[in-house]
Amino acid sequence: MGLIEDISEKLQNGKKKDVKALCEQAIAEGIPAVQILNEGLLAGMDVIGRKFKNNEIFVPQVLVAARAMNAGTEVLKPHLSGEDSTSKGKAVIGTVKGDLHDIGKNLVKLMFEGKGFEVIDLGVDVEPATFIQTAIDQDAKIVGCSALLTTTMPMLGEVVKVAEEMGVRDQVKIMVGGAPVTKEFAESIGADAYTEDAASAADKALEFVM
Amino acid sequence: MIGIGIDTGGTCTDAVVYDMTEKKILAAAKSETTRHDLKVGIAAVLEKLPKEALAECGQVALSTTLATNACVENRGAGGKLIFLGVSRKVFDKTAASNGLTDEKDILLVDCTLNPDAELCTEPDWEALEAQLPEFLAGCQCAAIVQLYARELQGRYEEKTRDLIRRLTAEGRIGREIPVLLGRELFQERNVIRRGAGALLNARLIPVIYEFLTAVEQVFHSEGLQVPVTIIRSDGSQMSRDFAMERPVETLLCGPAASVIGASALTDCPEALIVDIGGTTTDIAIVKSSQPKLATGGIQVGSWKTLVKGVYVDTFGLGGDTAVHFRSNETVYLEQYRAIPLCSLASRFPSVLEKLQKMDRAERFHTCWIYEFFVLVHMPEQPDQYLPEEVRLMETLKNGPLSMEEAAEVMGRDLYNFSVDRLEQDGLILRSGLTPTDMMHLKGDYNAYCAEASLCAARIFCRSIRIPEPADLADQVYELVERRLYENLCRILMQNYGPLKASEDLEPQMQTLIDYAWDHSNTPDFAPLFTTQSKLVGVGAPTHVFLPRVAERLRTEAVLPEYAGVANAIGAISSQVIVRETAEIQPQANEGDDIFLVITSTARERVEGYDAAYELAKRLASEQAVKNARIQGAAGALTITEKLDHRAYKLRYGNTWLEDVLQITVTGTNLAEQDPAGTDTGC
Numbered sequence: 074m075g076l077i078e079d080i081s082e083k084l085q086n087g088k089k090k091d092v093k094a095l096c097e098q099a100i101a102e103g104i105p106a107v108q109i110l111n112e113g114l115l116a117g118m119d120v121i122g123r124k125f126k127n128n129e130i131f132v133p134q135v136l137v138a139a140r141a142m143n144a145g146t147e148v149l150k151p152h153l154s155g156e157d158s159t160s161k162g163k164a165v166i167g168t169v170k171g172d173l174h175d176i177g178k179n180l181v182k183l184m185f186e187g188k189g190f191e192v193i194d195l196g197v198d199v200e201p202a203t204f205i206q207t208a209i210d211q212d213a214k215i216v217g218c219s220a221l222l223t224t225t226m227p228m229l230g231e232v233v234k235v236a237e238e239m240g241v242r243d244q245v246k247i248m249v250g251g252a253p254v255t256k257e258f259a260e261s262i263g264a265d266a267y268t269e270d271a272a273s274a275a276d277k278a279l280e281f282v283m
Numbered sequence: 284m285i286g287i288g289i290d291t292g293g294t295c296t297d298a299v300v301y302d303m304t305e306k307k308i309l310a311a312a313k314s315e316t317t318r319h320d321l322k323v324g325i326a327a328v329l330e331k332l333p334k335e336a337l338a339e340c341g342q343v344a345l346s347t348t349l350a351t352n353a354c355v356e357n358r359g360a361g362g363k364l365i366f367l368g369v370s371r372k373v374f375d376k377t378a379a380s381n382g383l384t385d386e387k388d389i390l391l392v393d394c395t396l397n398p399d400a401e402l403c404t405e406p407d408w409e410a411l412e413a414q415l416p417e418f419l420a421g422c423q424c425a426a427i428v429q430l431y432a433r434e435l436q437g438r439y440e441e442k443t444r445d446l447i448r449r450l451t452a453e454g455r456i457g458r459e460i461p462v463l464l465g466r467e468l469f470q471e472r473n474v475i476r477r478g479a480g481a482l483l484n485a486r487l488i489p490v491i492y493e494f495l496t497a498v499e500q501v502f503h504s505e506g507l508q509v510p511v512t513i514i515r516s517d518g519s520q521m522s523r524d525f526a527m528e529r530p531v532e533t534l535l536c537g538p539a540a541s542v543i544g545a546s547a548l549t550d551c552p553e554a555l556i557v558d559i560g561g562t563t564t565d566i567a568i569v570k571s572s573q574p575k576l577a578t579g580g581i582q583v584g585s586w587k588t589l590v591k592g593v594y595v596d597t598f599g600l601g602g603d604t605a606v607h608f609r610s611n612e613t614v615y616l617e618q619y620r621a622i623p624l625c626s627l628a629s630r631f632p633s634v635l636e637k638l639q640k641m642d643r644a645e646r647f648h649t650c651w652i653y654e655f656f657v658l659v660h661m662p663e664q665p666d667q668y669l670p671e672e673v674r675l676m677e678t679l680k681n682g683p684l685s686m687e688e689a690a691e692v693m694g695r696d697l698y699n700f701s702v703d704r705l706e707q708d709g710l711i712l713r714s715g716l717t718p719t720d721m722m723h724l725k726g727d728y729n730a731y732c733a734e735a736s737l738c739a740a741r742i743f744c745r746s747i748r749i750p751e752p753a754d755l756a757d758q759v760y761e762l763v764e765r766r767l768y769e770n771l772c773r774i775l776m777q778n779y780g781p782l783k784a785s786e787d788l789e790p791q792m793q794t795l796i797d798y799a800w801d802h803s804n805t806p807d808f809a810p811l812f813t814t815q816s817k818l819v820g821v822g823a824p825t826h827v828f829l830p831r832v833a834e835r836l837r838t839e840a841v842l843p844e845y846a847g848v849a850n851a852i853g854a855i856s857s858q859v860i861v862r863e864t865a866e867i868q869p870q871a872n873e874g875d876d877i878f879l880v881i882t883s884t885a886r887e888r889v890e891g892y893d894a895a896y897e898l899a900k901r902l903a904s905e906q907a908v909k910n911a912r913i914q915g916a917a918g919a920l921t922i923t924e925k926l927d928h929r930a931y932k933l934r935y936g937n938t939w940l941e942d943v944l945q946i947t948v949t950g951t952n953l954a955e956q957d958p959a960g961t962d963t964g965c
Contacts, residue, residue: 200399227938
């Protein structure tokens with residue numbers, strides 16, 4: 074099996090040290106960093122995303138795969154020039170005000186990065202205005218908001234209202250998610266998308282920027 | 284009480300004398316609109332009204348295109364806008380697309396505003412105080428708009444206004460100028476659009492001031508010393524004083540006046556107002572006696588405002604829609620218009636002669652040889668056009684040319700010449716057969732030269748083997764009615780049926796509607812689209828085409844007399860309508876029974892839903908009544924309420940977002956009348 078396919082396979086098995094070593098070897102052999110990134114690391118994360126969606130693997134496997142990917146990107150970073158970057162743009166994510174749940178949000182961050190987004194993670198208990206203000210200041214096209222309590226769900230609506238009030242509603246795509254959230258609720262508050270899991274969220278975000 | 288309604292439209296200025304108690308029209312008159320100085324046309328039309336009417340009149344109402352014209356012509360100046368809490372970055376991303384292009388008229392005041400008052404930081408008031416005198420030098424009207432005005436009760440807008448007033452009193456700002464706050468003008472979200480609307484409003488204030496003072500002089504010289512009211516873009520009415528501060532609220536008020544007028548003439552609480560014009564047909568909706576308003580705000584030119592207008596659906600169909608035939612011998616309607624041949628021949632006898640000659644020679648062709656071309660104007664840059672095109676336009680200066688003559692002038696044969704570009708650029712106009720011509724053939728209309736229509740129709744019929752011009756007229760009538768029916772079905776589906784407002788008909792739905800028109804009596808399958816709404820016809824051709832379409836929809840066509848002056852009637856019969864909303868939001872993380880009540884003036888925590896509801900209703904009603912009085916409502920007011928309960932089923936349980944309470948206050952400018960019926964004025 075080729076070196077690049079090896080990297081992808083090791084990543085899928087969560088082998089952090091192996092991925093690091095193989096990436097260093099690939100660089101030494103003169104393979105372009107952007108190719109290692111796309112065909113090795115991102116391709117491996119893509120498979121992880123699909124398996125997760127199909128319930129073939131679960132959260133722990135995703136986390137160790139992501140850890141392996143980070144080890145790989147650390148190696149590649151100095152060798153990636155500006156044009157090589159496959160950045161799909163920036164995404165601002167966070168859990169809404171009054172809510173402290175973050176596992177889902179963290180998975181979304183990994184999946185987004187796996188698709189090539191630069192993610193600005195605002196953390197938990199985030200004010201509605203902060204989501205939008207950050208997106209504007211950072212030129213981010215995607216805003217992702219998570220709410221896990223029925224009592225904090227209204228805050229998702231507040232984020233949309235802030236974007237409308239600031240006059241920038243048409244400049245960002247607002248995506249919402251979280252266990253109690255439904256498509257009907259998302260439509261009623263005027264969000265651009267609702268997705269059921271982190272992998273679908275990343276797919277949808279990619280659709281929005283392509 | 285007797286009132287006079289005046290409408291300055293695009294072409295005509297109409298005036299109507301209306302008995303507001305009996306709801307009857309006593310007199311009507313028309314004069315030409317003098318666009319450069321509207322009051323001239325207004326004076327002219329008043330002269331045509333019976334003098335007794337003017338003596339008995341208690342109120343004059345205006346519907347005017349002033350603001351719209353001023354906008355389109357980019358008139359108006361001296362307005363300045365102060366934005367509070369809008370960052371430079373947001374401004375740069377949004378200003379241009381909303382019409383805010385003159386940066387020298389806009390001041391961005393730096394401060395961090397947040398819907399949560401505790402997270403706000405104050406602007407540097409001292410620095411602002413130093414900036415204002417220079418910024419407002421030469422300003423005729425200032426507008427102040429802040430971010431999160433509703434959440435923060437506009438307190439930063441008010442503080443800035445107080446500062447300006449103080450500086451004026453201290454003599455540091457030259458003259459006393461009107462200062463308008465964003466939240467007094469618009470309640471909707473979008474600070475940039477509030478700013479655009481407020482700045483546009485500020486610029487229009489000198490324009491409307493000049494207009495209304497001049498018009499009032501005209502009224503006084505005619506012996507009319509009565510209250511003046513103006514109709515707003517949403518069809519409601521405002522007093523002259525209120526209008527002086529809100530000229531932006533008269534943008535595109537024409538369609539609104541038309542709907543209100545048509546509604547007043549027919550007293551149908553559920554209606555579709557169908558206005559068939561020359562090129563387009565406009566459809567408006569009346570539900571429970573109120574006009575349906577458009578979503579989104581009115582846009583004129585590059586200005587995007589939050590001013591509410593009435594919903595109007597416009598599509599290509601009119602008295603002048605071009606009628607053509609295809610090579611497969613079918614007749615069809617275009618989307619664009621042509622000058623009716625009967626009308627052209629009335630103006631140019633040579634056109635009739637040429638058509639008679641073609642007809643006597645029993646001409647027929649695969650091209651539309653009975654059509655003519657007319658010059659509109661020469662191009663500003665003739666070298667952008669081919670020599671043959673310029674030659675054609677030069678020759679047209681001498682009068683209309685038939686299609687064959689035009690081809691010859693251009694040195695091309697009939698099959699290979701094209702004037703598409705000249706038509707598209709608006710330099711020449713086509714004249715051909717139209718529904719107007721067909722109406723002349725059938726005797727339903729006879730203002731122009733029917734003989735020209737007849738000759739052209741005979742050539743048309745010969746070309747595709749239709750036996751008689753009468754058959755062609757029947758076919759064209761049917762095509763017009765069909766297109767009307769199809770669009771009405773679409774509009775009904777979008778407003779009352781399953782389609783979303785902006786959704787077009789899918790091809791299959793189009794097929795079904797088409798089928799329904801043709802097969803309303805087929806026993807095996809006859810789809811039926813019906814509506815309880817009456818079809819109210821405004822516009823000359825409606826009396827011809829609307830009744831059969833109404834029949835297919837199993838409803839009635841109502842064709843009021845005086846439909847031609849519907850706008851003027853709308854102005855005088857409109858009412859003051861003010862809406863206020865309040866939100867009642869459960870604060871689940873504070874407790875089961877705690878609610879936040881938000882109105883345009885207050886933000887309070889209340890325990891218990893009933894108490895929250897009562898507070899919301901009281902505050903919103905008080906504010907609405909106050910605004911109604913400011914807008915000129917005198918006498919009795921009607922207050923109605925509507926509650927929108929926004930709650931959603933989730934996978935596990937429910938979530939209750941908020942309740943939105945809308946209070947509507949309706950009134951008129953008429954004061955209470957005493958039992959003897961004498962006019963007490965206002």
